[in-house]
Amino acid sequence: MSKNECINEIKITFPSYSTNEGTARAMVSAFCATLNPTVEELSDIRCAVSEAVTNCTVHAYKNVIGTVSLAVRLYADRTVRIEVKDKGCGIADVEEALQPLFTTDPEGERSGMGFTVMESFMDTVSVKSSVGRGTKVTMKRRLSPLPVKR
Amino acid sequence: MLHSVKNVEFSNESGVLTAFVKGEVDHHNAKSARSMIDRELEKIRPAQLALDLSAVSFMDSSGLGLILGRYNKALELGVKFTVRNPTPATMKIISLAGGERIFDVITDNIENDNT
Numbered sequence: 615m616s617k618n619e620c621i622n623e624i625k626i627t628f629p630s631y632s633t634n635e636g637t638a639r640a641m642v643s644a645f646c647a648t649l650n651p652t653v654e655e656l657s658d659i660r661c662a663v664s665e666a667v668t669n670c671t672v673h674a675y676k677n678v679i680g681t682v683s684l685a686v687r688l689y690a691d692r693t694v695r696i697e698v699k700d701k702g703c704g705i706a707d708v709e710e711a712l713q714p715l716f717t718t719d720p721e722g723e724r725s726g727m728g729f730t731v732m733e734s735f736m737d738t739v740s741v742k743s744s745v746g747r748g749t750k751v752t753m754k755r756r757l758s759p760l761p762v763k764r
Numbered sequence: 765m766l767h768s769v770k771n772v773e774f775s776n777e778s779g780v781l782t783a784f785v786k787g788e789v790d791h792h793n794a795k796s797a798r799s800m801i802d803r804e805l806e807k808i809r810p811a812q813l814a815l816d817l818s819a820v821s822f823m824d825s826s827g828l829g830l831i832l833g834r835y836n837k838a839l840e841l842g843v844k845f846t847v848r849n850p851t852p853a854t855m856k857i858i859s860l861a862g863g864e865r866i867f868d869v870i871t872d873n874i875e876n877d878n879t
Binding site for chain 2 (some may be wrong): 632633635638639654657660661664668671672688714715722723724725726727728730731734
């Protein structure tokens with residue numbers, strides 16, 4: 615068996631209601647739990663998903679409701695790959711958006727730390743965006759090996 | 765219209781208004797917590813505002829926005845601001861923004877508190 619073989623996958627789409635931030639976290643968390651991650655790993659992944667989905671509800675679909683696509687893949691080497699995609703407004707300057715404390719919405723008390731949280735809590739984060747067409751965030755985190763059973 | 769649960773409770777003792785924030789603090793839930801805390805803060809005008817985060821089961825950067833927003837509001841009103849009892853996961857988020865260098869983070873000994 616190849617080390618990087620995908621062993622399980624889910625795909626979900628949902629409307630960008632803010633209540634679905636919690637729904638997305640809960641679903642990803644339940645799915646990743648099948649790999650027996652540590653409490654901290656699961657908590658980090660939940661947080662990263664929450665940030666990515668919140669960006670869709672707050673920024674990509676500002677003042678409108680659109681579709682958020684979420685795909686999670688689990689690999690044999692215990693890598694979790696999460697893709698969050700929207701067809702919203704897009705980001706004109708991705709590099710600027712990735713800067714800690716950068717926000718386009720200070721009135722809404724956004725901390726500007728969303729991408730920083732994703733980058734801190736996941737091993738890799740990639741952001742592809744096109745203005746008027748949407749954004750795709752892909753994040754990976756390799757879970758620590760399972761403790762050896764005695 | 766989607767409703768938010770009441771996720772903040774208050775105590776007001778010896779000039780300290782404590783806001784006990786409960787459950788999941790994300791973008792969806794932060795809005796109601798924000799207006800509840802600000803309303804109480806403006807009504808009571810305490811000497812100190814404490815955000816007790818011991819019962820927070822999840823927090824992302826929206827929670828950070830809530831904390832920093834209340835810190836700024838307290839500063840504006842001349843009210844001392846502290847964060848109390850964040851869980852390790854919550855503290856991880858606070859530290860990402862260097863929150864502990866901006867305001868006091870106090871941990872009480874609550875190990876024997878089974879409430």
